[in-house]
Amino acid sequence: MKKREISISFLEYTGIDELPESDRSLVEEAINAASGSYAPYSHFNVGAAIMLDDGTVVRGANVENAAFPSGSCAEKTALSYSVANHHDKKAVSIAIAALSEGVLTDQPVPPCGNCRQMLIEEEQRTGHPIKVILAGQSGVTVLDNCQSLMPLSFTRSNLVK
Numbered sequence: 440m441k442k443r444e445i446s447i448s449f450l451e452y453t454g455i456d457e458l459p460e461s462d463r464s465l466v467e468e469a470i471n472a473a474s475g476s477y478a479p480y481s482h483f484n485v486g487a488a489i490m491l492d493d494g495t496v497v498r499g500a501n502v503e504n505a506a507f508p509s510g511s512c513a514e515k516t517a518l519s520y521s522v523a524n525h526h527d528k529k530a531v532s533i534a535i536a537a538l539s540e541g542v543l544t545d546q547p548v549p550p551c552g553n554c555r556q557m558l559i560e561e562e563q564r565t566g567h568p569i570k571v572i573l574a575g576q577s578g579v580t581v582l583d584n585c586q587s588l589m590p591l592s593f594t595r596s597n598l599v600k
């Protein structure tokens with residue numbers, strides 16, 4: 440028997456203004472993307488913006504539904520659009536911002552487990568890490584890749600006998 444440990448590292452910025460310009464502009468895209476949100480139930484408007492390797496920015500927002508499981512997260516919406524419309528491009532970073540009553544949340548809002556799973560598979564599909572930028576008023580968290588968000592995740596390799 441062996442005891443193993445998994446650790447992750449990430450950057451914490453004091454706010455959006457402290458980010459490098461490229462990351463800050465992607466966060467602004469995510470904030471703007473939240474305006475496309477349909478969230479009549481939670482009133483929690485989430486926006487996600489994915490930067491592709493050719494500079495294209497793909498935006499997504501959460502879309503809720505009266506049948507709750509039918510809704511979609513902002514990250515999943517953006518990623519699905521990205522894969523469907525820019526299949527040959529690689530996602531290099533994703534910014535996520537949540538607005539409550541039209542105001543960016545104080546703390547960063549991380550993606551749910553389902554979205555983490557999808558983002559990790561996209562990293563594996565393209566062979567390129569996706570930087571994660573989680574924006575809040577009082578702080579921004581930046582991780583080098585999505586795999587860090589979900590250690591020991593289920594992957595395609597688990598399906599191979």
Ligand SMILES: [Zn+2]
Binds near residue numbers: 512515551554555
């Ligand atoms: Zn999600």
